[in-house]
Amino acid sequence: MTEVEFLAEYDPAAYERPALAVDLVLLGLRDGRLTALLLKREQFPHAGRWGLPGGFVGIDQPIDAAALHVLSEKAGLAGMHLEQLYTFGALDRDPRMRIVSVAYLALLPESAFSEALERSSSLLAATIEVPWSGEAGGPVSALSPKGETLPLAFDHADILAMAILRLRGKLDYSDVGFAFLPEQFTLRQLQDVHEAVLDTTLNKPAFRRRMLDRGWLAPTGLREAGTSFRPAELYRFQRSR
Amino acid sequence: MTEVEFLAEYDPAAYERPALAVDLVLLGLRDGRLTALLLKREQFPHAGRWGLPGGFVGIDQPIDAAALHVLSEKAGLAGMHLEQLYTFGALDRDPRMRIVSVAYLALLPESAFSEALERSSSLLAATIEVPWSGEAGGPVSALSPKGETLPLAFDHADILAMAILRLRGKLDYSDVGFAFLPEQFTLRQLQDVHEAVLDTTLNKPAFRRRMLDRGWLAPTGLREAGTSFRPAELYRFQRSR
DNA sequence: TTGCCTTATATGCTCAATGCATCTAACTAA
DNA sequence: TTAGTTAGATGCATTGAGCATATAAGGCAA
Numbered sequence: 055m056t057e058v059e060f061l062a063e064y065d066p067a068a069y070e071r072p073a074l075a076v077d078l079v080l081l082g083l084r085d086g087r088l089t090a091l092l093l094k095r096e097q098f099p100h101a102g103r104w105g106l107p108g109g110f111v112g113i114d115q116p117i118d119a120a121a122l123h124v125l126s127e128k129a130g131l132a133g134m135h136l137e138q139l140y141t142f143g144a145l146d147r148d149p150r151m152r153i154v155s156v157a158y159l160a161l162l163p164e165s166a167f168s169e170a171l172e173r174s175s176s177l178l179a180a181t182i183e184v185p186w187s188g189e190a191g192g193p194v195s196a197l198s199p200k201g202e203t204l205p206l207a208f209d210h211a212d213i214l215a216m217a218i219l220r221l222r223g224k225l226d227y228s229d230v231g232f233a234f235l236p237e238q239f240t241l242r243q244l245q246d247v248h249e250a251v252l253d254t255t256l257n258k259p260a261f262r263r264r265m266l267d268r269g270w271l272a273p274t275g276l277r278e279a280g281t282s283f284r285p286a287e288l289y290r291f292q293r294s295r
Numbered sequence: 296m297t298e299v300e301f302l303a304e305y306d307p308a309a310y311e312r313p314a315l316a317v318d319l320v321l322l323g324l325r326d327g328r329l330t331a332l333l334l335k336r337e338q339f340p341h342a343g344r345w346g347l348p349g350g351f352v353g354i355d356q357p358i359d360a361a362a363l364h365v366l367s368e369k370a371g372l373a374g375m376h377l378e379q380l381y382t383f384g385a386l387d388r389d390p391r392m393r394i395v396s397v398a399y400l401a402l403l404p405e406s407a408f409s410e411a412l413e414r415s416s417s418l419l420a421a422t423i424e425v426p427w428s429g430e431a432g433g434p435v436s437a438l439s440p441k442g443e444t445l446p447l448a449f450d451h452a453d454i455l456a457m458a459i460l461r462l463r464g465k466l467d468y469s470d471v472g473f474a475f476l477p478e479q480f481t482l483r484q485l486q487d488v489h490e491a492v493l494d495t496t497l498n499k500p501a502f503r504r505r506m507l508d509r510g511w512l513a514p515t516g517l518r519e520a521g522t523s524f525r526p527a528e529l530y531r532f533q534r535s536r
Numbered sequence: 537t538t539g540c541c542t543t544a545t546a547t548g549c550t551c552a553a554t555g556c557a558t559c560t561a562a563c564t565a566a
Numbered sequence: 567t568t569a570g571t572t573a574g575a576t577g578c579a580t581t582g583a584g585c586a587t588a589t590a591a592g593g594c595a596a
Contacts, residue, residue: 070354071312074395113311113393117384141382141397143358152354154315156382242573260554262574267553277562283572284562483544501583503545508582518592524542525591 072143072152076121077108077210079139079159079217080129081182082167083234086250088182090214091129091162091170092196095207099149104180104196105207106214108155121158130173134160135233140216147209157213159220161233180204182214184253189222191215218251225251229270232291240278240286241265269294313384313393317362318349318451320380320400320458321370322423323408324475327491329423331455332370332403332411333437336448340390345421345437346448347455349396362399371414375401376474381457388450398454400461402474421445423455425494430463432456459492466492470511473532481519481527482506 080091092104107128111120121136139157147153162170171177180196193211196204206214224230225248234247245261265271272292277285321332333345348369352361362377380398388394403411412418421437434452437445447455465471466489475488486502506512513533518526 069351072315072352072354074313074315110310111313111384111395113313114386116386117382117395138381140379141358143352143397145355145357154352154358156384240573257555258573259556259575264554281572282564283570284564284574286573481544498584499544500546500585505583522543523593525544525593527544 072154074111074117075108075153075155076111076117076124077106077142077155077157077213078121078124078128078136079106079157079214080125080131080162080167080170081159081217081221081234082162082164082179083247083250084164084167084179084181086246088184088218088250089167089179090182090196090217091167091177092180092204092206093128093176094178100207103205103207104178104210106157106210107177111156117156121156125160128174129170129177131160131162131166131170134162134166136160137220139213139220142209142213144209155213157216159217161221161230163234163236165236178204182218184215184218187253189219191219194218221251229291229293232270235291238274238276238288238290240288241271242286244289313395315352315358316349316394316396317352317358317365318347318383318396318398318454319362319365319369319377320347320398320455321366321372321403321408321411322400322458322462322475323403323405323420324488324491325408325420325422327487329425329459329491330408330420331423331437331458332408332418333421333445333447334369334417335419341448344446344448345419345451347398347451348418352397358397362397366401369415370411370418372401372403372407372411375403375407377401378461380454380461383450383454385450396454398457400458402462402471404475404477406477419445423459425456425459428494430460432460435459462492470532470534473511476532479515479517479529479531481529482512483527485530 082089091107093107095101095103095105107124109120109124109127111117118136125131125134125136136158139159141154141156143154145152147155167179171179178198180198183195183197185194186192192215194215195211196206196214198204221230231244231247231251235243241262244265245256245258248261249256270291271289274288274290276288278288279285323330332348334348336342336344336346348365350361350365350368352358359377366372366375366377377399380400382395382397384395386393388396408420412420419439421439424436424438426435427433433456435456436452437447437455439445462471472485472488472492476484482503485506486497486499489502490497511532512530515529515531517529519529520526
Protein backbone atom coordinates (compact mmCIF):
# COMPACT_ATOMS: atom_id res chain seq x y z
CA MET A 55 0.00 0.00 0.00
CA THR A 56 1.60 3.22 -1.08
CA GLU A 57 1.30 6.47 0.74
CA VAL A 58 -0.95 7.81 -1.98
CA GLU A 59 -3.34 4.91 -1.65
CA PHE A 60 -3.16 5.22 2.08
CA LEU A 61 -4.13 8.85 2.00
CA ALA A 62 -6.90 8.22 -0.49
CA GLU A 63 -8.50 5.75 1.82
CA TYR A 64 -7.69 7.71 4.93
CA ASP A 65 -10.83 8.88 6.61
CA PRO A 66 -9.71 11.28 9.30
CA ALA A 67 -13.17 11.32 10.83
CA ALA A 68 -12.62 7.69 11.69
CA TYR A 69 -9.64 8.55 13.86
CA GLU A 70 -9.64 10.23 17.20
CA ARG A 71 -8.52 13.80 17.02
CA PRO A 72 -6.58 15.92 19.49
CA ALA A 73 -8.53 18.74 21.08
CA LEU A 74 -7.43 22.16 19.89
CA ALA A 75 -7.06 25.09 22.24
CA VAL A 76 -5.55 28.56 22.36
CA ASP A 77 -3.53 30.10 25.19
CA LEU A 78 -2.85 33.80 25.51
CA VAL A 79 0.29 35.47 26.76
CA LEU A 80 -0.86 38.94 27.78
CA LEU A 81 2.19 41.05 28.51
CA GLY A 82 2.46 44.50 29.99
CA LEU A 83 5.00 46.61 31.83
CA ARG A 84 4.72 47.31 35.55
CA ASP A 85 7.44 49.18 37.41
CA GLY A 86 9.81 48.60 34.54
CA ARG A 87 9.36 44.83 34.63
CA LEU A 88 7.69 42.53 32.14
CA THR A 89 4.43 41.35 33.62
CA ALA A 90 1.92 38.75 32.45
CA LEU A 91 -1.74 38.27 33.23
CA LEU A 92 -2.33 34.86 34.83
CA LEU A 93 -5.40 33.05 36.13
CA LYS A 94 -5.50 30.85 39.16
CA ARG A 95 -6.82 27.42 38.28
CA GLU A 96 -9.72 26.41 40.49
CA GLN A 97 -10.31 22.98 38.97
CA PHE A 98 -8.39 19.84 38.31
CA PRO A 99 -5.93 19.48 36.70
CA HIS A 100 -3.28 21.71 38.24
CA ALA A 101 -5.77 23.25 40.65
CA GLY A 102 -4.12 26.02 42.61
CA ARG A 103 -1.48 26.59 39.97
CA TRP A 104 -1.43 29.59 37.71
CA GLY A 105 -2.10 29.43 34.00
CA LEU A 106 -2.50 31.51 30.90
CA PRO A 107 -6.00 32.50 29.84
CA GLY A 108 -7.11 29.93 27.32
CA GLY A 109 -10.00 28.17 25.70
CA PHE A 110 -10.96 25.63 23.11
CA VAL A 111 -11.23 26.30 19.40
CA GLY A 112 -14.70 25.69 18.05
CA ILE A 113 -15.22 23.60 14.97
CA ASP A 114 -16.62 26.63 13.14
CA GLN A 115 -14.19 29.13 14.59
CA PRO A 116 -10.95 30.33 13.01
CA ILE A 117 -8.04 30.00 15.44
CA ASP A 118 -7.51 33.75 15.54
CA ALA A 119 -11.18 34.20 16.39
CA ALA A 120 -10.88 31.74 19.25
CA ALA A 121 -7.94 33.74 20.58
CA LEU A 122 -9.89 36.99 20.33
CA HIS A 123 -12.79 35.33 22.09
CA VAL A 124 -10.59 34.31 24.99
CA LEU A 125 -9.15 37.81 25.10
CA SER A 126 -12.65 39.20 25.42
CA GLU A 127 -14.07 36.62 27.81
CA LYS A 128 -11.16 36.24 30.18
CA ALA A 129 -9.57 39.66 30.04
CA GLY A 130 -12.44 41.86 28.98
CA LEU A 131 -10.37 43.32 26.18
CA ALA A 132 -11.28 43.87 22.55
CA GLY A 133 -9.40 44.97 19.48
CA MET A 134 -5.93 44.20 20.74
CA HIS A 135 -3.39 43.00 18.26
CA LEU A 136 -2.70 39.28 18.68
CA GLU A 137 0.27 37.53 17.16
CA GLN A 138 0.47 33.79 16.84
CA LEU A 139 3.49 32.49 18.74
CA TYR A 140 3.89 28.75 18.48
CA THR A 141 1.87 25.57 18.69
CA PHE A 142 2.50 23.25 21.59
CA GLY A 143 1.64 19.63 21.02
CA ALA A 144 3.52 17.38 23.42
CA LEU A 145 1.56 14.26 24.36
CA ASP A 146 1.59 14.81 28.08
CA ARG A 147 1.07 18.53 28.27
CA ASP A 148 -2.42 18.07 29.69
CA PRO A 149 -3.23 15.08 31.91
CA ARG A 150 -6.91 15.00 30.98
CA MET A 151 -6.50 14.26 27.32
CA ARG A 152 -4.54 15.16 24.25
CA ILE A 153 -4.75 18.91 23.82
CA VAL A 154 -2.80 20.83 21.23
CA SER A 155 -2.57 24.50 22.02
CA VAL A 156 -1.85 27.41 19.73
CA ALA A 157 -0.22 30.16 21.77
CA TYR A 158 -0.82 33.84 21.03
CA LEU A 159 0.94 36.94 22.25
CA ALA A 160 -0.61 40.33 22.96
CA LEU A 161 1.26 43.38 24.20
CA LEU A 162 -0.83 45.65 26.37
CA PRO A 163 -0.32 49.30 27.19
CA GLU A 164 -0.74 50.21 30.83
CA SER A 165 -4.34 51.31 30.29
CA ALA A 166 -5.46 47.99 28.79
CA PHE A 167 -3.46 46.04 31.33
CA SER A 168 -5.17 47.79 34.23
CA GLU A 169 -8.53 47.55 32.51
CA ALA A 170 -8.18 43.78 32.28
CA LEU A 171 -7.21 43.56 35.94
CA GLU A 172 -10.27 45.58 36.90
CA ARG A 173 -12.72 43.68 34.73
CA SER A 174 -11.63 40.26 35.82
CA SER A 175 -10.80 40.07 39.49
CA SER A 176 -9.37 36.59 39.11
CA LEU A 177 -6.54 37.87 36.95
CA LEU A 178 -3.16 38.43 38.55
CA ALA A 179 -0.32 40.61 37.30
CA ALA A 180 2.69 38.32 37.59
CA THR A 181 6.22 39.58 37.15
CA ILE A 182 8.17 37.47 34.71
CA GLU A 183 11.61 36.34 35.79
CA VAL A 184 13.89 35.46 32.91
CA PRO A 185 16.83 33.38 34.15
CA TRP A 186 18.72 33.61 30.87
CA SER A 187 20.10 36.54 28.94
CA GLY A 188 19.73 37.56 25.35
CA GLU A 189 17.96 34.97 23.26
CA ALA A 190 19.37 31.88 24.91
CA GLY A 191 15.98 30.46 25.78
CA GLY A 192 14.69 28.18 28.49
CA PRO A 193 11.70 28.30 30.81
CA VAL A 194 10.91 31.38 32.85
CA SER A 195 9.25 31.82 36.19
CA ALA A 196 6.48 34.07 37.43
CA LEU A 197 6.36 36.03 40.66
CA SER A 198 3.33 37.35 42.50
CA PRO A 199 3.19 41.08 43.28
CA LYS A 200 4.58 40.13 46.71
CA GLY A 201 7.53 38.40 45.13
CA GLU A 202 6.52 34.80 45.71
CA THR A 203 7.21 32.32 42.96
CA LEU A 204 3.96 31.19 41.38
CA PRO A 205 3.59 27.54 40.38
CA LEU A 206 2.66 27.49 36.72
CA ALA A 207 0.23 25.05 35.16
CA PHE A 208 0.91 22.73 32.23
CA ASP A 209 3.75 23.86 29.93
CA HIS A 210 2.92 27.49 30.46
CA ALA A 211 6.43 28.33 31.63
CA ASP A 212 7.61 27.25 28.18
CA ILE A 213 4.91 29.26 26.46
CA LEU A 214 5.88 32.34 28.42
CA ALA A 215 9.52 31.71 27.53
CA MET A 216 8.63 31.52 23.86
CA ALA A 217 6.84 34.83 24.18
CA ILE A 218 9.88 36.53 25.71
CA LEU A 219 12.11 35.01 23.06
CA ARG A 220 9.93 36.25 20.23
CA LEU A 221 9.54 39.65 21.81
CA ARG A 222 13.28 40.13 22.30
CA GLY A 223 13.96 38.99 18.77
CA LYS A 224 11.53 41.44 17.21
CA LEU A 225 12.04 44.42 19.46
CA ASP A 226 14.85 46.24 17.70
CA TYR A 227 13.91 45.70 14.10
CA SER A 228 10.16 46.08 14.36
CA ASP A 229 7.68 48.42 15.97
CA VAL A 230 6.38 46.00 18.62
CA GLY A 231 7.83 48.10 21.42
CA PHE A 232 5.25 50.81 20.88
CA ALA A 233 2.45 48.39 21.75
CA PHE A 234 3.34 48.77 25.42
CA LEU A 235 3.00 52.54 25.34
CA PRO A 236 0.05 54.92 25.38
CA GLU A 237 -0.83 57.12 22.44
CA GLN A 238 1.66 59.75 23.51
CA PHE A 239 4.90 58.95 25.21
CA THR A 240 8.39 60.24 25.87
CA LEU A 241 11.65 58.86 24.55
CA ARG A 242 12.54 57.87 28.10
CA GLN A 243 9.40 55.71 28.30
CA LEU A 244 10.29 54.07 25.01
CA GLN A 245 13.78 53.34 26.29
CA ASP A 246 12.31 51.90 29.49
CA VAL A 247 10.27 49.50 27.37
CA HIS A 248 13.35 48.31 25.52
CA GLU A 249 15.37 47.99 28.70
CA ALA A 250 12.66 46.00 30.42
CA VAL A 251 12.18 43.63 27.50
CA LEU A 252 15.88 43.08 26.87
CA ASP A 253 16.79 43.23 30.56
CA THR A 254 19.75 45.50 29.91
CA THR A 255 20.62 49.15 30.19
CA LEU A 256 20.92 51.06 26.96
CA ASN A 257 22.95 54.08 26.03
CA LYS A 258 20.67 57.09 26.03
CA PRO A 259 22.04 59.28 23.21
CA ALA A 260 22.52 56.27 20.95
CA PHE A 261 19.02 55.04 21.64
CA ARG A 262 17.53 58.46 20.95
CA ARG A 263 19.33 58.83 17.63
CA ARG A 264 18.44 55.35 16.52
CA MET A 265 14.76 55.81 17.27
CA LEU A 266 14.54 59.30 15.79
CA ASP A 267 16.39 58.25 12.63
CA ARG A 268 13.89 55.44 12.14
CA GLY A 269 11.14 57.85 11.20
CA TRP A 270 8.56 56.26 13.46
CA LEU A 271 8.34 59.10 15.94
CA ALA A 272 6.24 62.18 15.34
CA PRO A 273 6.76 64.97 17.86
CA THR A 274 3.47 66.29 19.17
CA GLY A 275 4.81 69.64 20.33
CA LEU A 276 3.41 68.80 23.75
CA ARG A 277 5.44 68.04 26.83
CA GLU A 278 4.82 65.79 29.76
CA ALA A 279 3.47 67.42 32.89
CA GLY A 280 3.87 66.89 36.59
CA THR A 281 7.58 66.36 36.70
CA SER A 282 9.81 68.19 39.10
CA PHE A 283 12.41 68.58 36.41
CA ARG A 284 12.63 69.45 32.77
CA PRO A 285 9.57 67.95 31.02
CA ALA A 286 10.23 65.67 28.08
CA GLU A 287 8.73 66.05 24.64
CA LEU A 288 5.78 63.80 23.90
CA TYR A 289 5.95 61.74 20.71
CA ARG A 290 3.38 59.78 18.80
CA PHE A 291 4.04 56.57 16.89
CA GLN A 292 3.45 56.82 13.18
CA ARG A 293 3.78 53.79 10.98
CA SER A 294 4.67 55.05 7.47
CA ARG A 295 7.75 54.31 5.42
CA MET B 296 -22.84 31.57 34.27
CA THR B 297 -19.31 32.74 34.72
CA GLU B 298 -16.44 31.74 32.52
CA VAL B 299 -15.04 29.62 35.33
CA GLU B 300 -18.28 27.69 35.69
CA PHE B 301 -18.49 27.37 31.95
CA LEU B 302 -15.06 25.86 31.70
CA ALA B 303 -15.72 23.54 34.61
CA GLU B 304 -18.73 22.10 32.87
CA TYR B 305 -17.12 22.19 29.47
CA ASP B 306 -16.62 18.70 28.13
CA PRO B 307 -14.48 19.10 25.04
CA ALA B 308 -15.12 15.51 24.02
CA ALA B 309 -18.73 16.52 23.53
CA TYR B 310 -17.77 19.01 20.85
CA GLU B 311 -16.64 18.32 17.36
CA ARG B 312 -12.93 18.88 16.92
CA PRO B 313 -10.98 20.15 13.93
CA ALA B 314 -8.70 17.63 12.28
CA LEU B 315 -5.03 18.35 12.87
CA ALA B 316 -2.45 17.98 10.12
CA VAL B 317 1.14 18.93 9.36
CA ASP B 318 2.50 20.33 6.09
CA LEU B 319 6.18 20.40 5.21
CA VAL B 320 8.04 23.07 3.30
CA LEU B 321 11.15 21.30 2.03
CA LEU B 322 13.51 23.89 0.61
CA GLY B 323 16.70 23.45 -1.31
CA LEU B 324 18.84 25.40 -3.74
CA ARG B 325 18.95 24.55 -7.43
CA ASP B 326 20.88 26.70 -9.88
CA GLY B 327 21.05 29.48 -7.36
CA ARG B 328 17.28 29.59 -6.90
CA LEU B 329 15.15 28.61 -3.94
CA THR B 330 13.35 25.39 -4.77
CA ALA B 331 10.64 23.47 -2.93
CA LEU B 332 9.58 19.85 -3.12
CA LEU B 333 5.94 19.57 -4.16
CA LEU B 334 3.57 16.67 -4.73
CA LYS B 335 0.95 16.52 -7.43
CA ARG B 336 -2.45 15.86 -5.92
CA GLU B 337 -4.15 12.90 -7.55
CA GLN B 338 -7.36 13.01 -5.55
CA PHE B 339 -10.10 15.45 -4.78
CA PRO B 340 -9.90 18.12 -3.52
CA HIS B 341 -7.61 20.18 -5.69
CA ALA B 342 -6.76 17.19 -7.89
CA GLY B 343 -4.09 18.16 -10.40
CA ARG B 344 -2.82 20.99 -8.27
CA TRP B 345 0.46 20.89 -6.41
CA GLY B 346 0.76 20.73 -2.68
CA LEU B 347 3.19 20.40 0.14
CA PRO B 348 3.85 16.95 1.57
CA GLY B 349 1.56 16.56 4.54
CA GLY B 350 -0.33 14.19 6.76
CA PHE B 351 -2.56 13.98 9.77
CA VAL B 352 -1.40 14.08 13.36
CA GLY B 353 -2.26 10.91 15.28
CA ILE B 354 -3.92 11.11 18.66
CA ASP B 355 -0.86 9.53 20.25
CA GLN B 356 1.68 11.35 18.16
CA PRO B 357 3.52 14.55 19.09
CA ILE B 358 3.22 17.14 16.34
CA ASP B 359 6.96 17.09 15.68
CA ALA B 360 6.81 13.32 15.33
CA ALA B 361 4.02 13.61 12.78
CA ALA B 362 6.17 16.03 10.79
CA LEU B 363 9.13 13.68 10.91
CA HIS B 364 6.88 10.85 9.83
CA VAL B 365 5.74 12.79 6.77
CA LEU B 366 9.35 13.66 6.01
CA SER B 367 10.21 10.00 6.03
CA GLU B 368 7.13 8.67 4.22
CA LYS B 369 6.80 11.30 1.54
CA ALA B 370 10.39 12.35 1.00
CA GLY B 371 12.34 9.34 2.19
CA LEU B 372 14.43 11.51 4.44
CA ALA B 373 15.36 11.02 8.07
CA GLY B 374 17.12 13.07 10.68
CA MET B 375 16.65 16.44 9.02
CA HIS B 376 16.16 19.41 11.24
CA LEU B 377 12.55 20.58 11.19
CA GLU B 378 11.43 23.96 12.46
CA GLN B 379 7.84 24.76 13.21
CA LEU B 380 6.69 27.66 11.08
CA TYR B 381 3.12 28.64 11.76
CA THR B 382 -0.29 27.12 12.27
CA PHE B 383 -2.91 27.71 9.60
CA GLY B 384 -6.47 27.46 10.74
CA ALA B 385 -8.79 29.36 8.41
CA LEU B 386 -12.24 27.79 8.17
CA ASP B 387 -12.24 27.27 4.44
CA ARG B 388 -8.69 26.17 3.85
CA ASP B 389 -9.81 22.64 3.04
CA PRO B 390 -13.17 22.02 1.33
CA ARG B 391 -13.59 18.53 2.81
CA MET B 392 -13.72 19.49 6.43
CA ARG B 393 -12.15 21.68 9.03
CA ILE B 394 -8.43 20.98 9.03
CA VAL B 395 -5.92 22.93 11.04
CA SER B 396 -2.41 22.51 9.78
CA VAL B 397 0.88 23.08 11.54
CA ALA B 398 3.49 24.00 8.94
CA TYR B 399 7.12 22.95 9.30
CA LEU B 400 10.23 24.06 7.45
CA ALA B 401 13.24 21.94 6.56
CA LEU B 402 16.29 23.16 4.68
CA LEU B 403 17.93 20.51 2.56
CA PRO B 404 21.48 20.36 1.24
CA GLU B 405 21.79 19.36 -2.40
CA SER B 406 22.47 15.73 -1.47
CA ALA B 407 19.29 15.30 0.57
CA PHE B 408 17.26 17.24 -1.97
CA SER B 409 18.34 14.92 -4.80
CA GLU B 410 17.92 11.89 -2.59
CA ALA B 411 14.30 12.82 -1.94
CA LEU B 412 13.67 13.34 -5.64
CA GLU B 413 15.10 9.91 -6.40
CA ARG B 414 13.25 8.09 -3.65
CA SER B 415 9.87 9.52 -4.45
CA SER B 416 9.26 9.90 -8.16
CA SER B 417 6.08 11.87 -7.54
CA LEU B 418 8.02 14.74 -6.00
CA LEU B 419 8.78 17.76 -8.12
CA ALA B 420 11.46 20.38 -7.59
CA ALA B 421 9.58 23.64 -8.02
CA THR B 422 11.35 26.97 -8.27
CA ILE B 423 9.89 29.51 -5.88
CA GLU B 424 9.06 32.91 -7.29
CA VAL B 425 8.93 35.64 -4.68
CA PRO B 426 7.10 38.68 -6.09
CA TRP B 427 8.04 40.90 -3.15
CA SER B 428 11.37 42.05 -1.82
CA GLY B 429 12.83 42.01 1.64
CA GLU B 430 10.37 40.91 4.26
CA ALA B 431 7.30 42.56 2.83
CA GLY B 432 5.32 39.33 2.63
CA GLY B 433 2.52 38.08 0.44
CA PRO B 434 1.91 34.83 -1.42
CA VAL B 435 4.54 33.34 -3.70
CA SER B 436 4.26 31.21 -6.80
CA ALA B 437 5.92 28.01 -7.89
CA LEU B 438 7.38 27.20 -11.30
CA SER B 439 7.99 23.81 -12.83
CA PRO B 440 11.51 23.02 -14.05
CA LYS B 441 10.27 24.10 -17.49
CA GLY B 442 9.20 27.44 -16.14
CA GLU B 443 5.45 26.92 -16.11
CA THR B 444 3.49 28.31 -13.19
CA LEU B 445 2.20 25.48 -11.05
CA PRO B 446 -1.27 25.79 -9.55
CA LEU B 447 -0.93 25.34 -5.81
CA ALA B 448 -3.40 23.52 -3.61
CA PHE B 449 -5.16 24.90 -0.54
CA ASP B 450 -3.36 27.78 1.15
CA HIS B 451 0.02 26.36 0.30
CA ALA B 452 1.13 29.54 -1.46
CA ASP B 453 0.72 31.29 1.87
CA ILE B 454 2.59 28.56 3.72
CA LEU B 455 5.47 28.81 1.26
CA ALA B 456 5.46 32.57 1.69
CA MET B 457 5.67 32.19 5.45
CA ALA B 458 8.65 29.90 4.97
CA ILE B 459 10.49 32.44 2.82
CA LEU B 460 9.68 35.18 5.27
CA ARG B 461 11.01 33.22 8.22
CA LEU B 462 14.08 32.14 6.30
CA ARG B 463 14.98 35.66 5.22
CA GLY B 464 14.46 36.96 8.72
CA LYS B 465 16.74 34.41 10.31
CA LEU B 466 19.41 34.19 7.64
CA ASP B 467 21.82 36.86 8.73
CA TYR B 468 21.69 36.49 12.47
CA SER B 469 21.53 32.72 12.72
CA ASP B 470 23.27 29.75 11.19
CA VAL B 471 20.35 28.50 9.09
CA GLY B 472 22.19 29.26 5.86
CA PHE B 473 24.61 26.40 6.42
CA ALA B 474 21.73 23.90 6.28
CA PHE B 475 21.71 24.26 2.48
CA LEU B 476 25.39 23.37 2.14
CA PRO B 477 27.33 20.12 2.23
CA GLU B 478 29.80 19.30 4.98
CA GLN B 479 32.55 21.23 3.24
CA PHE B 480 31.94 24.33 1.19
CA THR B 481 33.56 27.48 -0.11
CA LEU B 482 32.80 31.04 0.90
CA ARG B 483 31.43 31.61 -2.57
CA GLN B 484 28.89 28.83 -2.07
CA LEU B 485 27.85 30.36 1.24
CA GLN B 486 27.41 33.71 -0.42
CA ASP B 487 25.36 32.09 -3.17
CA VAL B 488 23.03 30.72 -0.51
CA HIS B 489 22.55 34.13 1.02
CA GLU B 490 22.03 35.77 -2.35
CA ALA B 491 19.47 33.17 -3.39
CA VAL B 492 17.50 33.42 -0.18
CA LEU B 493 17.54 37.21 -0.01
CA ASP B 494 17.25 37.62 -3.78
CA THR B 495 19.95 40.26 -3.86
CA THR B 496 23.62 40.56 -4.72
CA LEU B 497 26.01 40.99 -1.84
CA ASN B 498 29.36 42.66 -1.60
CA LYS B 499 32.00 39.97 -1.63
CA PRO B 500 34.74 41.35 0.64
CA ALA B 501 32.19 42.54 3.18
CA PHE B 502 30.42 39.20 3.17
CA ARG B 503 33.69 37.32 3.64
CA ARG B 504 34.75 39.46 6.57
CA ARG B 505 31.37 39.24 8.24
CA MET B 506 31.26 35.46 7.98
CA LEU B 507 34.86 34.92 9.03
CA ASP B 508 34.54 37.28 11.99
CA ARG B 509 31.52 35.31 13.18
CA GLY B 510 33.69 32.37 14.17
CA TRP B 511 31.45 29.79 12.55
CA LEU B 512 33.85 28.83 9.79
CA ALA B 513 36.69 26.40 10.30
CA PRO B 514 39.15 26.18 7.40
CA THR B 515 39.81 22.59 6.42
CA GLY B 516 43.11 23.27 4.68
CA LEU B 517 41.62 21.61 1.61
CA ARG B 518 40.69 23.34 -1.61
CA GLU B 519 37.98 22.73 -4.11
CA ALA B 520 39.00 20.76 -7.20
CA GLY B 521 38.04 20.82 -10.83
CA THR B 522 38.01 24.53 -11.40
CA SER B 523 39.82 26.13 -14.27
CA PHE B 524 40.89 28.97 -12.04
CA ARG B 525 42.23 29.47 -8.56
CA PRO B 526 40.57 26.91 -6.27
CA ALA B 527 38.80 28.23 -3.19
CA GLU B 528 39.48 27.13 0.33
CA LEU B 529 37.00 24.63 1.77
CA TYR B 530 35.45 25.49 5.12
CA ARG B 531 33.47 23.50 7.61
CA PHE B 532 30.68 24.85 9.77
CA GLN B 533 31.38 24.68 13.48
CA ARG B 534 28.79 25.72 16.00
CA SER B 535 29.97 27.31 19.27
CA ARG B 536 32.24 30.35 19.06
C1' DT C 537 57.29 27.68 -21.42
C1' DT C 538 54.90 31.85 -21.28
C1' DG C 539 51.22 34.83 -21.15
C1' DC C 540 46.31 35.19 -20.50
C1' DC C 541 41.91 34.50 -18.39
C1' DT C 542 39.23 33.76 -14.43
C1' DT C 543 38.14 33.59 -9.78
C1' DA C 544 39.98 33.60 -4.84
C1' DT C 545 41.76 36.33 -1.35
C1' DA C 546 43.67 40.54 0.84
C1' DT C 547 43.89 45.47 1.68
C1' DG C 548 43.08 50.38 1.93
C1' DC C 549 39.73 54.11 1.91
C1' DT C 550 35.28 56.17 2.97
C1' DC C 551 31.07 56.51 5.27
C1' DA C 552 27.49 55.38 8.54
C1' DA C 553 26.17 53.76 12.96
C1' DT C 554 27.12 53.13 17.71
C1' DG C 555 29.19 53.73 22.54
C1' DC C 556 30.58 57.11 25.62
C1' DA C 557 31.58 61.38 27.93
C1' DT C 558 30.16 65.79 28.48
C1' DC C 559 27.74 70.04 27.80
C1' DT C 560 23.55 72.87 27.90
C1' DA C 561 18.37 73.44 28.71
C1' DA C 562 14.31 73.49 31.53
C1' DC C 563 11.75 72.61 35.26
C1' DT C 564 10.72 72.27 40.77
C1' DA C 565 11.64 73.09 45.38
C1' DA C 566 13.62 75.36 49.06
C1' DT D 567 18.34 82.73 43.58
C1' DT D 568 20.34 78.46 43.78
C1' DA D 569 20.67 73.49 44.05
C1' DG D 570 18.99 69.27 42.14
C1' DT D 571 17.28 66.47 38.53
C1' DT D 572 16.31 64.90 34.11
C1' DA D 573 15.85 66.19 28.96
C1' DG D 574 18.20 66.87 25.00
C1' DA D 575 22.45 67.96 22.06
C1' DT D 576 27.18 67.40 20.56
C1' DG D 577 31.98 65.87 19.86
C1' DC D 578 35.09 61.98 19.57
C1' DA D 579 36.66 57.24 19.07
C1' DT D 580 35.55 52.67 17.52
C1' DT D 581 33.43 49.46 14.57
C1' DG D 582 31.52 47.54 10.63
C1' DA D 583 30.01 47.74 5.91
C1' DG D 584 30.41 49.27 0.88
C1' DC D 585 33.61 49.74 -2.69
C1' DA D 586 37.66 49.81 -5.60
C1' DT D 587 41.71 47.64 -6.42
C1' DA D 588 45.73 44.82 -5.86
C1' DT D 589 47.81 40.25 -5.58
C1' DA D 590 47.52 34.94 -5.71
C1' DA D 591 46.67 30.61 -7.94
C1' DG D 592 44.90 27.59 -10.91
C1' DG D 593 43.90 25.98 -16.12
C1' DC D 594 44.66 26.65 -20.88
C1' DA D 595 46.19 28.04 -25.39
C1' DA D 596 49.75 29.82 -28.34
